[in-house]
Amino acid sequence: MPHDPLRPLPLPSVRRLPMYLRYLKQLEAEGRQVVSCTHIAEHLNLGSIQVRKDLALTDIVGRPKVGYETRALIEAIESFLGWNNTHEAFLVGVGSLGSALLGYGGFQDFGLSIIAAFDAAADKVGTIVHGKEILPMDMFVDLVRRMHMNIGILAVPAPVAQGVADLMASSGMLAIWNFTPVKLTVPAPVVVEDVRMAASFAVLAKRLGDVLKQRSLAPL
Amino acid sequence: MPHDPLRPLPLPSVRRLPMYLRYLKQLEAEGRQVVSCTHIAEHLNLGSIQVRKDLALTDIVGRPKVGYETRALIEAIESFLGWNNTHEAFLVGVGSLGSALLGYGGFQDFGLSIIAAFDAAADKVGTIVHGKEILPMDMFVDLVRRMHMNIGILAVPAPVAQGVADLMASSGMLAIWNFTPVKLTVPAPVVVEDVRMAASFAVLAKRLGDVLKQRSLAPL
DNA sequence: TAGATTGTTAATCGATTAACAATC
DNA sequence: TAGATTGTTAATCGATTAACAATC
Numbered sequence: 001m002p003h004d005p006l007r008p009l010p011l012p013s014v015r016r017l018p019m020y021l022r023y024l025k026q027l028e029a030e031g032r033q034v035v036s037c038t039h040i041a042e043h044l045n046l047g048s049i050q051v052r053k054d055l056a057l058t059d060i061v062g063r064p065k066v067g068y069e070t071r072a073l074i075e076a077i078e079s080f081l082g083w084n085n086t087h088e089a090f091l092v093g094v095g096s097l098g099s100a101l102l103g104y105g106g107f108q109d110f111g112l113s114i115i116a117a118f119d120a121a122a123d124k125v126g127t128i129v130h131g132k133e134i135l136p137m138d139m140f141v142d143l144v145r146r147m148h149m150n151i152g153i154l155a156v157p158a159p160v161a162q163g164v165a166d167l168m169a170s171s172g173m174l175a176i177w178n179f180t181p182v183k184l185t186v187p188a189p190v191v192v193e194d195v196r197m198a199a200s201f202a203v204l205a206k207r208l209g210d211v212l213k214q215r216s217l218a219p220l
Numbered sequence: 221m222p223h224d225p226l227r228p229l230p231l232p233s234v235r236r237l238p239m240y241l242r243y244l245k246q247l248e249a250e251g252r253q254v255v256s257c258t259h260i261a262e263h264l265n266l267g268s269i270q271v272r273k274d275l276a277l278t279d280i281v282g283r284p285k286v287g288y289e290t291r292a293l294i295e296a297i298e299s300f301l302g303w304n305n306t307h308e309a310f311l312v313g314v315g316s317l318g319s320a321l322l323g324y325g326g327f328q329d330f331g332l333s334i335i336a337a338f339d340a341a342a343d344k345v346g347t348i349v350h351g352k353e354i355l356p357m358d359m360f361v362d363l364v365r366r367m368h369m370n371i372g373i374l375a376v377p378a379p380v381a382q383g384v385a386d387l388m389a390s391s392g393m394l395a396i397w398n399f400t401p402v403k404l405t406v407p408a409p410v411v412v413e414d415v416r417m418a419a420s421f422a423v424l425a426k427r428l429g430d431v432l433k434q435r436s437l438a439p440l
Numbered sequence: 441t442a443g444a445t446t447g448t449t450a451a452t453c454g455a456t457t458a459a460c461a462a463t464c
Numbered sequence: 465t466a467g468a469t470t471g472t473t474a475a476t477c478g479a480t481t482a483a484c485a486a487t488c
Contacts, residue, residue: 010455014426018418022401036469044403049457052470064463064470081422082429096350100320106401110421130316150428175428177421181242181326183264189431193424197415198238201330201397202301204413206234208370208395209302211409230479256445269481272446284446284487 003057013054014081018110019044020055021077028070036067083111089177090149091117092164093156094124094134097179101155103130114153116143120160137167144171155179165192223277233274234301238330239264240275241297248290256287303331309397310369311337312384313376314344314354317399321375323350334373336363340380357387364391375399385412 003009023043027035037055041048055068058076062068078084091098091114101107102117118135119125125136135143143149152168154161154176161182168176169190176192178184184192223229243263247255257275261268275288278296282288298304311318311334321327322337338355339345345356355363363369372388374381374396381402388396389410396412398404404412 008454009426011423012455014422015416015419018401018416018422019403022418023403038469047457048469050455053456056471062470065468066464067469080426082425083422087425087428096320096323096325100316103316105316106417109401110418110425112421150432151424174431175424177424181238181329183239183243189435191424191427191431193420193427195417195420196235196238197326198242198330199235200413200415201332202234202238202303203231204371204395204397204411205302205307205330206229206300207411207413208307211394211411212370215409228478232479258445267481268445270479273480276447282446285444286488287445 002059010057013057016046016050016054017057017077017081020051021074021081021083022109024070024074024077028074032070034067035070035073037062039067078111081110086111086113087151088113088115088147088149089151089153090115090140090144090173091153091155092119092137092140092168093154094119094129095155095157098153098155099129101153101179102132112151120156141167141171144168144173148172150174151177153177153179154184158182222279230277233277236266236270236274237277237297237301240271241294241301241303242329244290244294244297248294252290254287255290255293257282259287298331301330306331306333307371308333308335308367308369309371309373310335310360310364310393311373311375312339312357312360312388313374314339314349315375315377318373318375319349321373321399322352332371335367340376361387361391364388364393368392370394371397373397373399374404378402 020040023040024035037048037052041051055073058080060068060073060076075084089112091101094102094117098117102114107113114132116135117129117132118137118140120137124134127134150173152173152175154164154168156164158180161178161180162184165176165184165186169186174190176184176186176190178192178194181196181198186192240260243260244255257268257272261271275293278300280288280293280296295304309332311321314322314337318337322334327333334352336355337349337352338357338360340357344354347354370393372393372395374384374388376384378400381398381400382404385396385404385406389406394410396404396406396410398412398414401416401418406412
């Protein structure tokens with residue numbers, strides 16, 4: 001079932017692909033040559049049909065009774081996600097969150113490389129954070145243009161988030177990975193993906209509340 | 221429509237509530253007394269019916285033609301999410317991500333307070349990070365029990381994630397906010413919420429790819 | 441009153457799950 | 465061959481959107 005390119009991508013499936021990828025890499029490291037949907041599904045607590053359908057997005061074909069070749073599957077997912085060639089990005093905002101992102105090693109798992117970081121604060125500019133020099137905002141637009149940067153990572157304080165997003169868009173960036181809680185407005189082709197930590201915590205707090213409620217109703 | 225408590229919560233709605241909350245607080249700060257769904261929806265690029273239905277989860281009632289009282293709505297959402305009383309949490313793992321979480325100011329918006337941080341590395345224990353002393357793992361289980369901590373924030377390296385999660389569960393914690401890419405297995409009442417940055421980046425990369433493809437097909 | 445907005449029921453849409461033939 | 469697994473079509477489920485009466 002080669003996914004009909006006219007229909008929008010099923011985003012829940014896209015979001016699950018990195019989970020498969022991570023597990024497959026682990027299996028490969030353990031020397032496993034082939035793997036079935038059933039096996040993946042079991043390990044990740046998912047339905048095997050769902051896994052099969054998600055994998056089908058990448059146009060991989062498996063062998064009945066056997067499964068998929070681990071290596072081929074890894075390559076199919078990476079290629080589908082575009083994680084086989086490196087994505088270079090500029091980071092703006094080197095506060096506590098921004099500097100964590102600068103130092104986070106896990107990004108290389110998905111081919112993301114932060115090649116420069118910018119901050120508006122004069123006392124941060126010129127310092128080295130996790131091995132990278134912090135550049136002044138003055139240089140931002142010019143460097144984006146000269147280096148044809150597509151991806152901006154936004155980790156500035158909320159009040160200036162929209163302003164920096166405008167700057168990113170006007171300098172020619174096409175994608176903004178938004179770590180602020182601000183709903184950004186951007187011009188036509190630019191895409192924004194929000195990392196909404198508050199949304200995640202809302203679910204946790206709500207479910208914890210349910211557990212506590214049940215506990216108080218039915219004590220030991 | 222007071223949400224039927226027997227049916228599971230619509231999680232997409234729960235995830236949107238913090239967005240509303242943030243915007244409502246902004247409106248309140250600007251002195252706005254009442255607000256309509258239409259207005260909220262417009263600002264957040266959502267459908268007004270969706271907003272109305274989400275808000276109905278909190279049992280708030282509005283006035284036709286007028287809308288909702290800003291303050292009452294804020295309180296209804298906070299109460300629904302349990303964000304009116306403070307959630308205290310222990311953080312484990314003070315690497316680059318963990319120390320960012322320690323220093324991140326935004327958590328107070330949702331009543332989350334990290335009251336202690338732990339690390340296994342001897343050279344980190346005893347140091348002060350963002351004003352908080354790093355404690356040794358030896359003290360973890362005992363402190364969780366004595367302080368009746370419910371929430372653990374997991375920001376350790378992937379290889380030890382499951383082990384620390386086991387420790388959290390066995391010491392009596394009921395909720396784990398998981399910043400690692402590992403799929404955790406936990407015993408019965410414990411809830412886990414994953415912050416899957418890779419999933420978010422997968423969507424961004426995929427959509428950026430689409431934009432670039434369109435560009436190359438229809439150049440200037 | 442007229443018009444806008446809420447609350448609720450019905451229709452649509454998309455994602456998940458089930459069923460089953462094809463295949464190694 | 466027998467049994468397990470894939471690929472695909474159909475059924476179910478849940479979330480979103482539409483329709484509309486009630487109300488201020």
